[in-house]
Amino acid sequence: MLNVKKVLFLLLLPLLAIGCFKASKSRLGEWMQDDGKIKILSTTAQVGDLVAAVGGDRVSNWVLIQGELDPHSYEIVKGDGEKLARADLIFYNGLGLEHGAGLSSQLKGTHKAIALGERIQEAYPERILLREDAVDPHIWMDISLWKEAVPSIIEELSSLDPEGTSEYCERGEALMLQMDEAHLALIEKMRKIPSEKRYLVTSHDAFHYFARCYLANPGEKSWEDRFAAPEGLAPDGQLSPVDIQGIIDYLRAHKISVVFPESNVSRDSIRKIASAGREMGVEIEICSEPLYGDSMSHLSYLEMMRQNGDVIARHLALENDCEGALEE
Ligand SMILES: [Zn+2]
Incomplete structure:
Protein backbone atom coordinates (compact mmCIF):
# COMPACT_ATOMS: atom_id res chain seq x y z
CA MET A 1 0.00 0.00 0.00
CA LEU A 2 1.25 3.48 -0.87
CA ASN A 3 2.37 5.64 1.98
CA VAL A 4 0.33 8.82 1.40
CA LYS A 5 2.66 11.03 3.43
CA LYS A 6 5.67 9.81 1.42
CA VAL A 7 3.93 10.44 -1.91
CA LEU A 8 2.90 13.93 -0.83
CA PHE A 9 6.46 14.66 0.29
CA LEU A 10 7.87 13.51 -3.08
CA LEU A 11 5.34 15.64 -4.95
CA LEU A 12 6.27 18.65 -2.84
CA LEU A 13 10.06 18.23 -3.25
CA PRO A 14 10.40 20.37 -6.43
CA LEU A 15 8.34 23.09 -4.76
CA LEU A 16 10.59 22.92 -1.69
CA ALA A 17 13.69 23.27 -3.91
CA ILE A 18 12.20 26.32 -5.63
CA GLY A 19 11.28 27.65 -2.20
CA CYS A 20 14.88 27.28 -0.97
CA PHE A 21 16.22 29.03 -4.08
CA LYS A 22 13.75 31.88 -3.62
CA ALA A 23 14.57 32.10 0.10
CA SER A 24 18.29 32.36 -0.73
CA LYS A 25 17.58 35.03 -3.37
CA SER A 26 15.45 37.01 -0.97
CA ASP A 180 40.29 26.04 22.03
CA GLU A 181 37.89 23.51 23.54
CA ALA A 182 37.00 22.00 20.17
CA HIS A 183 40.70 21.76 19.28
CA LEU A 184 41.58 19.88 22.47
CA ALA A 185 38.56 17.57 22.13
CA LEU A 186 39.60 16.70 18.59
CA ILE A 187 43.18 15.94 19.64
CA GLU A 188 41.84 13.68 22.38
CA LYS A 189 39.52 11.87 19.98
CA MET A 190 42.21 11.23 17.39
CA ARG A 191 44.74 10.01 19.97
CA LYS A 192 42.37 7.18 20.85
CA ILE A 193 43.26 5.64 17.50
CA PRO A 194 46.55 3.74 17.92
CA SER A 195 49.45 5.75 16.50
CA GLU A 196 50.45 3.04 14.00
CA LYS A 197 46.95 3.18 12.46
CA ARG A 198 46.60 6.98 12.28
CA TYR A 199 47.17 7.36 8.53
CA LEU A 200 44.75 9.15 6.23
CA VAL A 201 44.04 9.14 2.49
CA THR A 202 41.46 11.59 1.10
CA SER A 203 40.54 12.88 -2.36
CA HIS A 204 42.61 16.07 -2.42
CA ASP A 205 45.39 17.79 -0.58
CA ALA A 206 43.30 19.54 2.09
CA PHE A 207 44.38 17.64 5.20
CA HIS A 208 48.09 18.43 5.75
CA TYR A 209 47.38 20.89 8.57
CA PHE A 210 44.93 18.36 10.03
CA ALA A 211 47.59 15.62 9.83
CA ARG A 212 50.26 17.72 11.54
CA CYS A 213 47.90 18.77 14.30
CA TYR A 214 45.58 15.83 14.90
CA LEU A 215 47.11 12.68 13.39
CA ALA A 216 50.77 13.03 14.36
CA ASN A 217 52.12 12.59 17.86
CA PRO A 218 53.51 15.72 19.60
CA GLY A 219 56.81 16.78 18.06
CA GLU A 220 56.72 14.02 15.44
CA LYS A 221 59.31 14.84 12.76
CA SER A 222 57.83 12.62 10.05
CA TRP A 223 54.28 13.96 10.50
CA GLU A 224 53.98 14.58 6.74
CA ASP A 225 53.77 10.85 6.25
CA ARG A 226 50.45 10.80 8.15
CA PHE A 227 48.46 11.97 5.12
CA ALA A 228 48.36 11.31 1.38
CA ALA A 229 46.01 12.46 -1.38
CA PRO A 230 45.93 11.66 -5.08
CA GLU A 231 45.11 15.22 -6.15
CA GLY A 232 47.24 18.32 -5.61
CA LEU A 233 46.42 21.49 -3.72
CA ALA A 234 43.46 22.24 -5.96
CA PRO A 235 40.99 19.45 -6.69
CA ASP A 236 41.07 20.00 -10.45
CA GLY A 237 44.36 18.28 -11.27
CA GLN A 238 44.77 15.22 -13.44
CA LEU A 239 45.57 11.87 -11.87
CA SER A 240 48.51 10.00 -13.43
CA PRO A 241 49.28 6.25 -13.15
CA VAL A 242 52.32 7.23 -11.05
CA ASP A 243 50.01 9.07 -8.60
CA ILE A 244 47.74 6.02 -8.38
CA GLN A 245 50.68 3.72 -7.75
CA GLY A 246 52.01 6.14 -5.10
CA ILE A 247 48.77 5.99 -3.13
CA ILE A 248 48.53 2.20 -3.38
CA ASP A 249 52.13 1.90 -2.15
CA TYR A 250 51.26 4.25 0.71
CA LEU A 251 48.20 2.19 1.71
CA ARG A 252 50.25 -0.99 1.61
CA ALA A 253 53.14 0.48 3.58
CA HIS A 254 50.85 1.60 6.39
CA LYS A 255 48.53 -1.41 6.23
CA ILE A 256 45.40 0.69 5.77
CA SER A 257 42.51 -0.21 3.51
CA VAL A 258 40.08 2.72 3.75
CA VAL A 259 40.18 5.92 1.68
CA PHE A 260 37.94 8.92 2.42
CA PRO A 261 36.03 10.88 -0.25
CA GLU A 262 35.53 14.63 0.25
CA SER A 263 32.05 16.09 -0.02
CA ASN A 264 32.76 18.49 -2.89
CA VAL A 265 35.39 16.57 -4.82
CA SER A 266 34.61 14.04 -7.54
CA ARG A 267 35.12 10.43 -6.42
CA ASP A 268 36.73 9.50 -9.75
CA SER A 269 40.27 9.55 -8.37
CA ILE A 270 39.62 7.34 -5.37
CA ARG A 271 37.48 4.99 -7.50
CA LYS A 272 40.42 4.62 -9.89
CA ILE A 273 42.69 3.88 -6.94
CA ALA A 274 40.27 1.28 -5.52
CA SER A 275 39.95 -0.44 -8.88
CA ALA A 276 43.71 -0.40 -9.58
CA GLY A 277 44.25 -1.76 -6.06
CA ARG A 278 41.84 -4.64 -6.70
CA GLU A 279 43.76 -5.58 -9.85
CA MET A 280 46.90 -5.80 -7.73
CA GLY A 281 45.17 -7.80 -5.01
CA VAL A 282 45.02 -4.85 -2.56
CA GLU A 283 41.56 -4.47 -1.03
CA ILE A 284 40.63 -0.77 -0.76
CA GLU A 285 37.34 0.37 0.71
CA ILE A 286 35.87 3.80 -0.12
CA CYS A 287 34.46 5.19 3.12
CA SER A 288 30.67 5.51 3.03
CA GLU A 289 30.78 8.90 4.78
CA PRO A 290 32.51 11.89 3.17
CA LEU A 291 34.91 14.26 4.88
CA TYR A 292 34.55 18.03 4.64
CA GLY A 293 37.63 19.77 3.30
CA ASP A 294 36.92 22.87 1.21
CA SER A 295 33.17 22.93 1.74
CA MET A 296 31.12 22.35 4.87
CA SER A 297 27.66 21.75 3.43
CA HIS A 298 24.99 22.68 6.01
CA LEU A 299 27.38 22.38 8.96
CA SER A 300 28.96 25.15 11.00
CA TYR A 301 32.76 25.34 11.02
CA LEU A 302 33.16 23.60 14.37
CA GLU A 303 30.54 20.99 13.47
CA MET A 304 32.48 20.29 10.29
CA MET A 305 35.72 19.72 12.20
CA ARG A 306 33.97 17.54 14.77
CA GLN A 307 32.28 15.55 12.02
CA ASN A 308 35.61 14.98 10.25
CA GLY A 309 37.12 13.70 13.50
CA ASP A 310 34.15 11.40 14.15
CA VAL A 311 34.18 9.91 10.65
CA ILE A 312 37.95 9.34 10.65
CA ALA A 313 37.92 7.83 14.14
CA ARG A 314 34.89 5.67 13.40
CA HIS A 315 36.27 4.21 10.18
CA LEU A 316 39.90 3.79 11.18
CA ALA A 317 38.64 2.31 14.45
CA LEU A 318 36.21 -0.08 12.74
CA GLU A 319 38.96 -1.16 10.41
CA ASN A 320 41.31 -1.72 13.28
CA ASP A 321 38.83 -2.96 15.85
CA CYS A 322 39.66 -0.09 18.19
CA GLU A 323 36.65 0.49 20.42
CA GLY A 324 38.17 3.44 22.32
CA ALA A 325 37.98 5.80 19.35
CA LEU A 326 34.28 5.07 18.90
CA GLU A 327 33.32 6.56 22.25
CA GLU A 328 31.84 10.01 22.15
ZN1 LIG B 1 41.30 22.55 -1.21
Whole structure:
Protein backbone atom coordinates (compact mmCIF):
# COMPACT_ATOMS: atom_id res chain seq x y z
CA MET A 1 0.00 0.00 0.00
CA LEU A 2 1.25 3.48 -0.87
CA ASN A 3 2.37 5.64 1.98
CA VAL A 4 0.33 8.82 1.40
CA LYS A 5 2.66 11.03 3.43
CA LYS A 6 5.67 9.81 1.42
CA VAL A 7 3.93 10.44 -1.91
CA LEU A 8 2.90 13.93 -0.83
CA PHE A 9 6.46 14.66 0.29
CA LEU A 10 7.87 13.51 -3.08
CA LEU A 11 5.34 15.64 -4.95
CA LEU A 12 6.27 18.65 -2.84
CA LEU A 13 10.06 18.23 -3.25
CA PRO A 14 10.40 20.37 -6.43
CA LEU A 15 8.34 23.09 -4.76
CA LEU A 16 10.59 22.92 -1.69
CA ALA A 17 13.69 23.27 -3.91
CA ILE A 18 12.20 26.32 -5.63
CA GLY A 19 11.28 27.65 -2.20
CA CYS A 20 14.88 27.28 -0.97
CA PHE A 21 16.22 29.03 -4.08
CA LYS A 22 13.75 31.88 -3.62
CA ALA A 23 14.57 32.10 0.10
CA SER A 24 18.29 32.36 -0.73
CA LYS A 25 17.58 35.03 -3.37
CA SER A 26 15.45 37.01 -0.97
CA ARG A 27 18.11 36.75 1.78
CA LEU A 28 20.59 38.15 -0.75
CA GLY A 29 18.08 40.88 -1.61
CA GLU A 30 17.87 41.78 2.07
CA TRP A 31 21.65 41.81 2.37
CA MET A 32 21.92 44.21 -0.58
CA GLN A 33 19.41 46.59 1.07
CA ASP A 34 20.46 49.34 3.44
CA ASP A 35 19.44 48.08 6.91
CA GLY A 36 21.82 50.16 9.01
CA LYS A 37 24.13 47.19 9.57
CA ILE A 38 27.70 46.80 8.34
CA LYS A 39 27.76 44.75 5.13
CA ILE A 40 30.38 42.04 5.18
CA LEU A 41 31.19 39.74 2.29
CA SER A 42 33.09 36.56 3.22
CA THR A 43 34.45 34.43 0.39
CA THR A 44 34.06 31.01 2.06
CA ALA A 45 31.73 29.54 4.67
CA GLN A 46 34.70 28.90 6.99
CA VAL A 47 35.49 32.63 6.92
CA GLY A 48 31.81 33.61 7.12
CA ASP A 49 31.24 31.51 10.21
CA LEU A 50 33.91 33.36 12.21
CA VAL A 51 32.75 36.75 10.92
CA ALA A 52 29.12 36.03 11.86
CA ALA A 53 30.13 34.85 15.35
CA VAL A 54 32.23 37.99 16.04
CA GLY A 55 29.94 40.46 14.28
CA GLY A 56 26.66 39.22 15.79
CA ASP A 57 23.67 41.39 14.99
CA ARG A 58 25.77 44.47 14.27
CA VAL A 59 26.79 43.04 10.89
CA SER A 60 25.04 41.58 7.91
CA ASN A 61 27.21 38.82 6.48
CA TRP A 62 27.04 37.17 3.04
CA VAL A 63 29.10 34.18 1.87
CA LEU A 64 30.17 34.40 -1.77
CA ILE A 65 31.24 30.79 -2.45
CA GLN A 66 28.35 28.73 -1.15
CA GLY A 67 27.44 25.05 -0.85
CA GLU A 68 29.67 22.56 -2.59
CA LEU A 69 31.40 25.04 -4.91
CA ASP A 70 35.18 24.73 -5.17
CA PRO A 71 36.88 27.83 -3.70
CA HIS A 72 40.14 27.11 -5.57
CA SER A 73 38.60 27.52 -8.99
CA TYR A 74 35.60 29.74 -8.21
CA GLU A 75 35.18 32.49 -10.76
CA ILE A 76 33.08 35.60 -10.51
CA VAL A 77 29.57 35.12 -11.89
CA LYS A 78 26.81 37.58 -12.77
CA GLY A 79 25.85 39.60 -9.71
CA ASP A 80 29.13 39.04 -7.80
CA GLY A 81 30.52 42.42 -8.91
CA GLU A 82 27.57 44.13 -7.19
CA LYS A 83 28.14 42.13 -3.99
CA LEU A 84 31.84 43.03 -3.94
CA ALA A 85 30.97 46.69 -4.54
CA ARG A 86 28.17 46.70 -1.93
CA ALA A 87 30.31 45.25 0.89
CA ASP A 88 31.79 47.65 3.44
CA LEU A 89 34.42 45.04 4.22
CA ILE A 90 35.46 41.77 2.56
CA PHE A 91 37.16 38.92 4.42
CA TYR A 92 38.85 36.15 2.48
CA ASN A 93 41.03 33.14 3.21
CA GLY A 94 43.97 34.20 1.03
CA LEU A 95 47.25 32.24 0.76
CA GLY A 96 46.22 31.49 -2.82
CA LEU A 97 42.95 29.69 -2.01
CA GLU A 98 40.72 31.96 -4.08
CA HIS A 99 42.86 31.77 -7.19
CA GLY A 100 40.20 32.19 -9.90
CA ALA A 101 41.73 35.03 -11.96
CA GLY A 102 38.75 37.42 -11.85
CA LEU A 103 38.03 36.99 -8.15
CA SER A 104 41.69 37.09 -7.17
CA SER A 105 42.33 40.36 -9.01
CA GLN A 106 39.18 41.96 -7.53
CA LEU A 107 40.26 40.96 -4.01
CA LYS A 108 43.80 42.19 -4.47
CA GLY A 109 42.60 45.41 -6.11
CA THR A 110 40.59 46.77 -3.18
CA HIS A 111 41.74 48.11 0.18
CA LYS A 112 38.55 46.85 1.83
CA ALA A 113 39.46 43.16 1.30
CA ILE A 114 41.29 41.50 4.20
CA ALA A 115 43.26 38.28 3.60
CA LEU A 116 43.01 36.46 6.93
CA GLY A 117 45.56 33.83 5.88
CA GLU A 118 48.21 36.44 5.08
CA ARG A 119 47.60 38.08 8.47
CA ILE A 120 48.16 34.71 10.18
CA GLN A 121 51.23 34.06 8.03
CA GLU A 122 52.68 37.43 9.03
CA ALA A 123 52.22 36.67 12.73
CA TYR A 124 53.15 32.96 12.65
CA PRO A 125 55.21 32.25 9.50
CA GLU A 126 56.56 29.00 10.97
CA ARG A 127 53.05 27.54 11.23
CA ILE A 128 52.25 27.94 7.53
CA LEU A 129 52.90 24.89 5.34
CA LEU A 130 54.51 24.83 1.92
CA ARG A 131 53.65 22.12 -0.59
CA GLU A 132 55.97 21.93 -3.58
CA ASP A 133 56.93 25.60 -3.22
CA ALA A 134 53.30 26.77 -3.00
CA VAL A 135 51.68 27.84 0.25
CA ASP A 136 49.07 25.38 1.48
CA PRO A 137 45.96 27.52 1.98
CA HIS A 138 43.89 24.99 4.00
CA ILE A 139 44.66 26.67 7.34
CA TRP A 140 41.13 26.15 8.74
CA MET A 141 41.90 22.41 9.06
CA ASP A 142 43.86 23.19 12.26
CA ILE A 143 41.40 24.84 14.65
CA SER A 144 44.19 26.37 16.76
CA LEU A 145 45.61 28.06 13.65
CA TRP A 146 42.25 29.20 12.24
CA LYS A 147 41.52 30.73 15.65
CA GLU A 148 44.29 33.23 14.91
CA ALA A 149 42.01 34.80 12.28
CA VAL A 150 39.68 36.04 15.01
CA PRO A 151 41.84 38.97 16.29
CA SER A 152 42.03 40.39 12.74
CA ILE A 153 38.24 40.18 12.41
CA ILE A 154 37.78 41.95 15.77
CA GLU A 155 40.28 44.63 14.76
CA GLU A 156 38.78 45.31 11.33
CA LEU A 157 35.17 45.37 12.53
CA SER A 158 36.12 47.66 15.42
CA SER A 159 37.92 50.06 13.15
CA LEU A 160 34.87 50.30 10.88
CA ASP A 161 32.39 50.45 13.76
CA PRO A 162 34.19 51.77 16.90
CA GLU A 163 30.95 51.80 18.91
CA GLY A 164 30.76 48.02 18.64
CA THR A 165 34.33 47.39 19.82
CA SER A 166 33.47 45.96 23.24
CA GLU A 167 30.84 43.66 21.70
CA TYR A 168 33.25 42.43 19.03
CA CYS A 169 35.95 41.78 21.64
CA GLU A 170 33.56 39.93 23.93
CA ARG A 171 32.14 37.73 21.18
CA GLY A 172 35.59 37.16 19.64
CA GLU A 173 37.06 36.05 22.97
CA ALA A 174 34.14 33.68 23.58
CA LEU A 175 34.62 32.24 20.10
CA MET A 176 38.34 31.69 20.68
CA LEU A 177 37.59 29.83 23.92
CA GLN A 178 35.08 27.65 22.10
CA MET A 179 37.67 26.96 19.40
CA ASP A 180 40.29 26.04 22.03
CA GLU A 181 37.89 23.51 23.54
CA ALA A 182 37.00 22.00 20.17
CA HIS A 183 40.70 21.76 19.28
CA LEU A 184 41.58 19.88 22.47
CA ALA A 185 38.56 17.57 22.13
CA LEU A 186 39.60 16.70 18.59
CA ILE A 187 43.18 15.94 19.64
CA GLU A 188 41.84 13.68 22.38
CA LYS A 189 39.52 11.87 19.98
CA MET A 190 42.21 11.23 17.39
CA ARG A 191 44.74 10.01 19.97
CA LYS A 192 42.37 7.18 20.85
CA ILE A 193 43.26 5.64 17.50
CA PRO A 194 46.55 3.74 17.92
CA SER A 195 49.45 5.75 16.50
CA GLU A 196 50.45 3.04 14.00
CA LYS A 197 46.95 3.18 12.46
CA ARG A 198 46.60 6.98 12.28
CA TYR A 199 47.17 7.36 8.53
CA LEU A 200 44.75 9.15 6.23
CA VAL A 201 44.04 9.14 2.49
CA THR A 202 41.46 11.59 1.10
CA SER A 203 40.54 12.88 -2.36
CA HIS A 204 42.61 16.07 -2.42
CA ASP A 205 45.39 17.79 -0.58
CA ALA A 206 43.30 19.54 2.09
CA PHE A 207 44.38 17.64 5.20
CA HIS A 208 48.09 18.43 5.75
CA TYR A 209 47.38 20.89 8.57
CA PHE A 210 44.93 18.36 10.03
CA ALA A 211 47.59 15.62 9.83
CA ARG A 212 50.26 17.72 11.54
CA CYS A 213 47.90 18.77 14.30
CA TYR A 214 45.58 15.83 14.90
CA LEU A 215 47.11 12.68 13.39
CA ALA A 216 50.77 13.03 14.36
CA ASN A 217 52.12 12.59 17.86
CA PRO A 218 53.51 15.72 19.60
CA GLY A 219 56.81 16.78 18.06
CA GLU A 220 56.72 14.02 15.44
CA LYS A 221 59.31 14.84 12.76
CA SER A 222 57.83 12.62 10.05
CA TRP A 223 54.28 13.96 10.50
CA GLU A 224 53.98 14.58 6.74
CA ASP A 225 53.77 10.85 6.25
CA ARG A 226 50.45 10.80 8.15
CA PHE A 227 48.46 11.97 5.12
CA ALA A 228 48.36 11.31 1.38
CA ALA A 229 46.01 12.46 -1.38
CA PRO A 230 45.93 11.66 -5.08
CA GLU A 231 45.11 15.22 -6.15
CA GLY A 232 47.24 18.32 -5.61
CA LEU A 233 46.42 21.49 -3.72
CA ALA A 234 43.46 22.24 -5.96
CA PRO A 235 40.99 19.45 -6.69
CA ASP A 236 41.07 20.00 -10.45
CA GLY A 237 44.36 18.28 -11.27
CA GLN A 238 44.77 15.22 -13.44
CA LEU A 239 45.57 11.87 -11.87
CA SER A 240 48.51 10.00 -13.43
CA PRO A 241 49.28 6.25 -13.15
CA VAL A 242 52.32 7.23 -11.05
CA ASP A 243 50.01 9.07 -8.60
CA ILE A 244 47.74 6.02 -8.38
CA GLN A 245 50.68 3.72 -7.75
CA GLY A 246 52.01 6.14 -5.10
CA ILE A 247 48.77 5.99 -3.13
CA ILE A 248 48.53 2.20 -3.38
CA ASP A 249 52.13 1.90 -2.15
CA TYR A 250 51.26 4.25 0.71
CA LEU A 251 48.20 2.19 1.71
CA ARG A 252 50.25 -0.99 1.61
CA ALA A 253 53.14 0.48 3.58
CA HIS A 254 50.85 1.60 6.39
CA LYS A 255 48.53 -1.41 6.23
CA ILE A 256 45.40 0.69 5.77
CA SER A 257 42.51 -0.21 3.51
CA VAL A 258 40.08 2.72 3.75
CA VAL A 259 40.18 5.92 1.68
CA PHE A 260 37.94 8.92 2.42
CA PRO A 261 36.03 10.88 -0.25
CA GLU A 262 35.53 14.63 0.25
CA SER A 263 32.05 16.09 -0.02
CA ASN A 264 32.76 18.49 -2.89
CA VAL A 265 35.39 16.57 -4.82
CA SER A 266 34.61 14.04 -7.54
CA ARG A 267 35.12 10.43 -6.42
CA ASP A 268 36.73 9.50 -9.75
CA SER A 269 40.27 9.55 -8.37
CA ILE A 270 39.62 7.34 -5.37
CA ARG A 271 37.48 4.99 -7.50
CA LYS A 272 40.42 4.62 -9.89
CA ILE A 273 42.69 3.88 -6.94
CA ALA A 274 40.27 1.28 -5.52
CA SER A 275 39.95 -0.44 -8.88
CA ALA A 276 43.71 -0.40 -9.58
CA GLY A 277 44.25 -1.76 -6.06
CA ARG A 278 41.84 -4.64 -6.70
CA GLU A 279 43.76 -5.58 -9.85
CA MET A 280 46.90 -5.80 -7.73
CA GLY A 281 45.17 -7.80 -5.01
CA VAL A 282 45.02 -4.85 -2.56
CA GLU A 283 41.56 -4.47 -1.03
CA ILE A 284 40.63 -0.77 -0.76
CA GLU A 285 37.34 0.37 0.71
CA ILE A 286 35.87 3.80 -0.12
CA CYS A 287 34.46 5.19 3.12
CA SER A 288 30.67 5.51 3.03
CA GLU A 289 30.78 8.90 4.78
CA PRO A 290 32.51 11.89 3.17
CA LEU A 291 34.91 14.26 4.88
CA TYR A 292 34.55 18.03 4.64
CA GLY A 293 37.63 19.77 3.30
CA ASP A 294 36.92 22.87 1.21
CA SER A 295 33.17 22.93 1.74
CA MET A 296 31.12 22.35 4.87
CA SER A 297 27.66 21.75 3.43
CA HIS A 298 24.99 22.68 6.01
CA LEU A 299 27.38 22.38 8.96
CA SER A 300 28.96 25.15 11.00
CA TYR A 301 32.76 25.34 11.02
CA LEU A 302 33.16 23.60 14.37
CA GLU A 303 30.54 20.99 13.47
CA MET A 304 32.48 20.29 10.29
CA MET A 305 35.72 19.72 12.20
CA ARG A 306 33.97 17.54 14.77
CA GLN A 307 32.28 15.55 12.02
CA ASN A 308 35.61 14.98 10.25
CA GLY A 309 37.12 13.70 13.50
CA ASP A 310 34.15 11.40 14.15
CA VAL A 311 34.18 9.91 10.65
CA ILE A 312 37.95 9.34 10.65
CA ALA A 313 37.92 7.83 14.14
CA ARG A 314 34.89 5.67 13.40
CA HIS A 315 36.27 4.21 10.18
CA LEU A 316 39.90 3.79 11.18
CA ALA A 317 38.64 2.31 14.45
CA LEU A 318 36.21 -0.08 12.74
CA GLU A 319 38.96 -1.16 10.41
CA ASN A 320 41.31 -1.72 13.28
CA ASP A 321 38.83 -2.96 15.85
CA CYS A 322 39.66 -0.09 18.19
CA GLU A 323 36.65 0.49 20.42
CA GLY A 324 38.17 3.44 22.32
CA ALA A 325 37.98 5.80 19.35
CA LEU A 326 34.28 5.07 18.90
CA GLU A 327 33.32 6.56 22.25
CA GLU A 328 31.84 10.01 22.15
ZN1 LIG B 1 41.30 22.55 -1.21
